[in-house]
Amino acid sequence: xxxxxxxxxxxxxxxxxxxFSVPWRFPVxxxxxxxxxxxxALATVxxxxxxxxxxxxxxxxxxxxxxxxxxxxxxxxSSHRNALRLLSPLHxxxxxEKCKNGAAQVDRLHRLFHKHKLCRHSVVLAIGGxxxxxxxxxxxxxxxxxxxxxxLPTTTLAQNDAGIGVKNGYNSFGRxxxxxxFAPPFAVISDLNFLSTLPNRECRAGLAEAVKVAVIKDAGFxxxxxxxxxxxxxLELEQMEEMIIRCAALHLExxxxxxxxxxxxxxxxxxxxxxxxxxxxASGGEILHGxxxxxxxxxxxxxAAEKGLLxxxxxxxxxxxxxxxxxxxxxxxxxxxxLEGALxxxxxxxxxxxxxxxxxxxxxxxxxxxxxxxxxxxxRDRLMAHKG
Amino acid sequence: xxxxxxxxxxxxxxxxxxxFSVPWRFPVxxxxxxxxxxxxALATVxxxxxxxxxxxxxxxxxxxxxxxxxxxxxxxxSSHRNALRLLSPLHxxxxxEKCKNGAAQVDRLHRLFHKHKLCRHSVVLAIGGxxxxxxxxxxxxxxxxxxxxxxLPTTTLAQNDAGIGVKNGYNSFGRxxxxxxFAPPFAVISDLNFLSTLPNRECRAGLAEAVKVAVIKDAGFxxxxxxxxxxxxxLELEQMEEMIIRCAALHLExxxxxxxxxxxxxxxxxxxxxxxxxxxxASGGEILHGxxxxxxxxxxxxxAAEKGLLxxxxxxxxxxxxxxxxxxxxxxxxxxxxLEGALxxxxxxxxxxxxxxxxxxxxxxxxxxxxxxxxxxxxRDRLMAHKG
Numbered sequence: 001x002x003x004x005x006x007x008x009x010x011x012x013x014x015x016x017x018x019x020f021s022v023p024w025r026f027p028v029x030x031x032x033x034x035x036x037x038x039x040x041a042l043a044t045v046x047x048x049x050x051x052x053x054x055x056x057x058x059x060x061x062x063x064x065x066x067x068x069x070x071x072x073x074x075x076x077x078s079s080h081r082n083a084l085r086l087l088s089p090l091h092x093x094x095x096x097e098k099c100k101n102g103a104a105q106v107d108r109l110h111r112l113f114h115k116h117k118l119c120r121h122s123v124v125l126a127i128g129g130x131x132x133x134x135x136x137x138x139x140x141x142x143x144x145x146x147x148x149x150x151x152l153p154t155t156t157l158a159q160n161d162a163g164i165g166v167k168n169g170y171n172s173f174g175r176x177x178x179x180x181x182f183a184p185p186f187a188v189i190s191d192l193n194f195l196s197t198l199p200n201r202e203c204r205a206g207l208a209e210a211v212k213v214a215v216i217k218d219a220g221f222x223x224x225x226x227x228x229x230x231x232x233x234x235l236e237l238e239q240m241e242e243m244i245i246r247c248a249a250l251h252l253e254x255x256x257x258x259x260x261x262x263x264x265x266x267x268x269x270x271x272x273x274x275x276x277x278x279x280x281x282a283s284g285g286e287i288l289h290g291x292x293x294x295x296x297x298x299x300x301x302x303x304a305a306e307k308g309l310l311x312x313x314x315x316x317x318x319x320x321x322x323x324x325x326x327x328x329x330x331x332x333x334x335x336x337x338x339l340e341g342a343l344x345x346x347x348x349x350x351x352x353x354x355x356x357x358x359x360x361x362x363x364x365x366x367x368x369x370x371x372x373x374x375x376x377x378x379x380r381d382r383l384m385a386h387k388g
Numbered sequence: 389x390x391x392x393x394x395x396x397x398x399x400x401x402x403x404x405x406x407x408f409s410v411p412w413r414f415p416v417x418x419x420x421x422x423x424x425x426x427x428x429a430l431a432t433v434x435x436x437x438x439x440x441x442x443x444x445x446x447x448x449x450x451x452x453x454x455x456x457x458x459x460x461x462x463x464x465x466s467s468h469r470n471a472l473r474l475l476s477p478l479h480x481x482x483x484x485e486k487c488k489n490g491a492a493q494v495d496r497l498h499r500l501f502h503k504h505k506l507c508r509h510s511v512v513l514a515i516g517g518x519x520x521x522x523x524x525x526x527x528x529x530x531x532x533x534x535x536x537x538x539x540l541p542t543t544t545l546a547q548n549d550a551g552i553g554v555k556n557g558y559n560s561f562g563r564x565x566x567x568x569x570f571a572p573p574f575a576v577i578s579d580l581n582f583l584s585t586l587p588n589r590e591c592r593a594g595l596a597e598a599v600k601v602a603v604i605k606d607a608g609f610x611x612x613x614x615x616x617x618x619x620x621x622x623l624e625l626e627q628m629e630e631m632i633i634r635c636a637a638l639h640l641e642x643x644x645x646x647x648x649x650x651x652x653x654x655x656x657x658x659x660x661x662x663x664x665x666x667x668x669x670a671s672g673g674e675i676l677h678g679x680x681x682x683x684x685x686x687x688x689x690x691x692a693a694e695k696g697l698l699x700x701x702x703x704x705x706x707x708x709x710x711x712x713x714x715x716x717x718x719x720x721x722x723x724x725x726x727l728e729g730a731l732x733x734x735x736x737x738x739x740x741x742x743x744x745x746x747x748x749x750x751x752x753x754x755x756x757x758x759x760x761x762x763x764x765x766x767x768r769d770r771l772m773a774h775k776g
Contacts, residue, residue, distance in 0.1 A: 013429065014418040014633055018552075018572075020644040021409040030402040041401065053740070103491075114561045121653070121739035142530070144737060145557065145568040145650070164406075167533065173502045180533040181569050184406075245402055256408040262533070265509070349532055352441070352509040 024184040024260075028164050028252060030245050034152065034191040035072035037079035042125075045150060045187040046083040052123050052148075054084045055116050057109070057136060059095030059128025062154045065197040069127070084123070087116045095132035097285040100170040103179070109139035113147065123148045123186060129155040129202070130162035130289065134177070137168030141183035148186035154194035156206025156240065157290050160247035161213075164188050166260050175345065176277050182261040190248070192241050203235050205290025207325045208272075210247040212297060215318055216271045217250055219363030226317070229324045265350050266367055271357040272297035277349075278342035283333045294327035295334060295383070302379040304358045307372065314362050319386075330386050339376050412572040412648075416552050416640060418633050422540065422579040423460035425467035430513075433538060433575040434471040440511050440536075442472045443504050445497070445524060447483030447516025450542045453585040457515070472511070475504045483520040485673045488558040491567070497527035501535065511536045511574060517543040517590070518550035518677065522565070525556030529571035536574035542582035544594025544628065545678050548635035549601075552576050554648050563733070564665050570649040578636070580629050591623050593678025595713045596660075598635040600685060603706055604659045605638055607751030614705070617712045653738050654755055659745040660685035665737075666730035671721045682715035683722060683771070690767040692746045695760065702750050707774075718774050727764050 031041045046052045056073050063069050070090035077086040091112060099105045118124070124147050126136040133151050140149040153163030169180020195203055207225075214222035224246070225232065231239040254269060267273075276296035279287055287295075301318050304310035322329060347354040356368045419429045434440045444461050451457050458478035465474040479500060487493045506512070512535050514524040521539050528537040541551030557568020583591055595613075602610035612634070613620065619627040642657060655661075664684035667675055675683075689706050692698035710717060735742040744756045 016416040016637060016640055017413060018416055018640050018644060019411075019413045020648050021411045022649050023407075023409045025405060025407040028404045028406055110560065110567065114566070117736055119736040119739050120650070121741070142567050142569055144566065145555065145570055169533065172498065178502070178532065179498065179530050181530055181571075182533055183569075249404060252404055252406050256406060260408050261410050262508070348505055348507040350508065352507055 024166075026185055026187050028188040028190075028248065030159075030190045030192065030241075030248070032191060032193045034189055035069075035076040037076060041189050042076065042150075043080040043083035045189070046123070049121070051082055051085045052121070053087050053118070054123045054125050054150075055087045055091070055113070055118060056125040056127070057091045057093060057112075058126075059099075059132035059154065060092050061095045062128050062194065062197075063090070063092045066194070073125075087118075087122075093132075095128045097131045097171075097280075097289075100131045100135040102172065103170060105135050106139045106142075106170060109136060110143055113139070113143045118143065118147050120144050120146060121148065123150055125150045125152065127152040127154060128158070129153070130158040133158055133163050134168050134180075135170050137183060137185070138170055138180060141168055141181050146183060149183070151185050151188045153188065153190050155198055156195060156203050156244065157209060158206075159190040159192070159195075160206055160244040161209040161251055162289075163190070164248050164251055165255060174281060175349075176281060177349075184260075190244070192237065192244065195235075195240055196237060200235060202288065203240070204233075204326050205288040207232060207243070208290040208294040208297070208322070208327065210243050211318070211322060211325070212271050212293060213247055213250045213254075213269065215297070215359050215362055216268060216357060216365040217254070217363065221246055221250065222321075222362050225325075226321055229321060233324060233326050265353045265355045267350060267355060268357045268365060268367065271359065271365065272300050274346035274356060275299055275337065275339070275342055277346065278337055279331070279333055282337060283331070287331060287333065291327060294322050295329050295331065298322060298329040298386075299334075299376075299379055299383050300356070300358055302382055303371070303376055304360070306375050306379055309358055309360055309366070311361065314359070317362065318359070330384050334380065335384055337380070339380065340373060343371055412554075414573055414575050416576045416578075416636065418547075418578045418580065418629075418636070420579060420581045422577055423457075423464040425464060429577055430464065430538070431468040431471035433577070434511070437509070439470055439473045440509070441475050441506070442511045442513050442538075443475045443479070443501070443506060444513040444515070445479045445481060445500075446514075447487075447520035447542065448480050449483045450516050450582065450585075451478070451480045454582070461513075475506075475510075481520075483516045485519045485559075485668075485677075488519045488523040490560065491558060493523050494527045494530075494558060497524060498531055501527070501531045506531065506535050508532050508534060509536065511538055513538045513540065515540040515542060516546070517541070518546040521546055521551050522556050522568070523558050525571060525573070526558055526568055529556055529569050534571060537571070539573050539576045541576065541578055543586055544583060544591050544632065545597060546594075547578040547580070547583075548594055548632040549597040549639055550677075551578070552636050552639055553643060562669060563737075564669060565737075572648075578632070580625065580632065583623075583628055584625060588623060590676065591628070592621075592714050593676040595620060595631070596678040596682040596685070596710070596715065598631050599706070599710060599713070600659050600681060601635055601638045601642075601657065603685070603747050603750055604656060604745060604753040605642070605751065609634055609638070610709075610750050613713075614709055617709060621712060621714050653741045653743045655738060655743060656745045656753060656755065659747065659753065660688055662734035662744060663687055663725065663727070663730055665734065666725055667719070667721055670725060671719070675719060675721065679715060682710050683717050683719060686710060686717040686774075687722075687764075687767055687771050688744075688746055690770055691759070691764055692748070694763050694767055697746055697748055697754070699749065702747070705750065706747070718772050722768065723772055725768070727768065728761060731759055
């Protein structure tokens with residue numbers, strides 16, 4: 001210690017504070033028929049950068065539901081040679097939640113990126129649902145410390161929520177998004193026509209995120225959703241489009257105004273998600289993310305009302321809207337859910353501090369750092385007994 | 389197209405520009421005897437956050453060269469219970485360039501993080517050389533989208549360069565850092581005493597990065613290094629310390645003032661690195677990174693002089709300094725190097741555009757987007773013929 005005492009006494013310890021901000025800016029475009037040669041949305045994204053090398057990859061579900069997708073991509077590139085240069089025909093890979101279980105598809109994409117010699121200024125054009133974009137986004141973000149990613153989300157959920165944010169990842173150790181990074185995309189282009197090729201169940205699931213953001217942030221949006229519940233339940237495209245754009249705008253605003261890389265613990269947009277993640281995991285993917293979020297919100301509304309935080313009329317308004325939109329709010333998996341374990345895993349995922357967002361009314365929320373387990377169990381029982 | 393023409397005509401396409409900045413701030417501390425209970429540097433880093441759960445991991449090379457390291461970490465934690473809480477005894481894992489070949493060690497760390505239920509507010513305390521910190525940093529950055537990483541760099545190179553930056557990664561497809569992310573650490577603490585336990589060759593290798601940053605950014609620093617060349621060549625601790633702190637400060641300033649996440653193509657700090665990466669890869673790790681950088685700089689200085697960019701006296705000053713510091717500037721691998729291929733791989737790594745930083749004088753640089761291959765070959769031949 002002799003030398004070190006002297007060291008400290010002489011006060012020769014040096015501390016530098018390193019400080020900087022990293023700026024990001026990217027367009028989020030809503031269009032239709034993105035690969036029609038006359039549609040300039042995609043080409044515009046690249047124009048400033050000259051003809052950009054592009055590797056196009058698609059979710060197999062989307063490729064199957066959209067005959068001729070590969071040809072359409074190719075024809076589009078031929079019509080916009082100044083903007084983009086396709087490195088190969090469209091690559092089709094598995095989509096759906098399974099594609100992000102483990103690293104297999106990420107590894108496969110890394111091999112593909114390496115084979116095509118992609119660099120940090122090359123573009124990966126990823127066409128697919130939320131899970132596919134999460135997985136492909138992770139692969140792109142980690143190759144050469146980040147390729148440019150253009151996302152073309154094709155599901156309701158991906159267009160109004162998952163596909164416009166700054167997160168990516170895959171599931172590991174049986175846990176949603178255990179591996180992942182924050183990586184803003186180069187651009188997002190939502191083609192609303194893709195919704196018409198979706199299975200109804202998948203198209204509907206994304207409505208849950210709209211109800212979520214309306215309940216915690218925007219009473220006017222909640223009124224809009226309530227007024228259009230019949231057309232939304234019937235998945236009519238014009239109403240779906242209005243819902244998606246408004247929901248996406250709320251998400252974008254939230255990210256930009258808040259804590260994009262979640263350096264703190266608060267996650268207000270995760271209303272209903274603590275149990276939703278657990279429900280999805282426990283169901284082995286049988287319950288879609290949006291469906292789980294609908295159940296999770298119903299559970300949290302019952303809880304909030306029982307704790308005197310939310311008026312019963314408002315609780316019922318939310319629950320009835322979810323039911324009218326076509327969501328089942330109960331599922332056998334809910335009965336077996338380890339609520340305490342699910343809270344603890346959510347706490348771990350957030351950071352050390354539990355942070356649960358609950359509605360105090362429609363358009364009004366607060367964060368809570370603990371949950372009353374007894375009331376939570378009785379809320380779960382009441383939800384199970386619910387006829388929906 | 390009917391509907392879509394109408395769509396475009398009605399100009400209903402919606403574009404949102406998402407824009408935000410993400411701020412970072414972290415301390416970079418130079419101290420000695422970091423685990424002496426009386427040294428508050430490490431504890432201070434956590435104090436504001438209360439007792440923080442910490443998983444400590446160390447490079448096996450460091451653990452072997454520092455008897456009792458695990459006990460010292462444990463004793464330190466016992467003396468600073470308000471600041472940190474060790475989750476387990478020190479974990480020792482392989483270090484050196486080999487630990488970042490492929491994903492095996494990253495996967496191993498992920499399993500360890502999962503076993504100890506680390507969350508985004510937990511801290512991984514990583515003690516080791518540059519390669520170990522790169523690999524561990526990648527594992528930390530991708531678990532739960534980023535655990536908090538406190539780096540304790542233990543080599544010259546890690547303390548004056550690699551360990552203070554914002555990059556991490558591992559080697560894949562035989563390519564350095566093919567997989568990686570940008571992720572600022574929570575804190576960096578350099579204990580200069582670790583240098584005295586390093587093998588001489590490793591201790592010396594880091595001097596190359598100091599010459600690099602001096603040549604391209606700071607003529608005064610170059611004069612300092614030149615004046616102290618004998619003591620530096622003898623690896624005397626006091627001169628090494630001065631060199632490390634000044635070199636680190638230049639790197640920190642460069643990162644903060646520039647483009648921390650390298651969104652552009654310029655990489656001025658990569659002087660000498662385009663061929664260095666190729667030399668390291670071709671030697672299968674036999675040549676240390678710093679040794680390869682010394683050769684790479686010598687090659688680029690010969691080239692710059694031959695192209696009339698750098699005066700011959702300055703070229704010789706740089707080359708003689710490198711030799712006097714104990715670097716060999718030639719190696720059989722250099723003879724076989726595919727220079728064109730190496731430039732192309734560097735271009736890919738940077739982004740589409742080649743960007744080579746060359747010195748125009750000491751403390752003065754410029755960027756070049758192409759290299760004259762004929763001159764480069766003759767520069768290589770002259771370097772091979774060099775007696776050093």
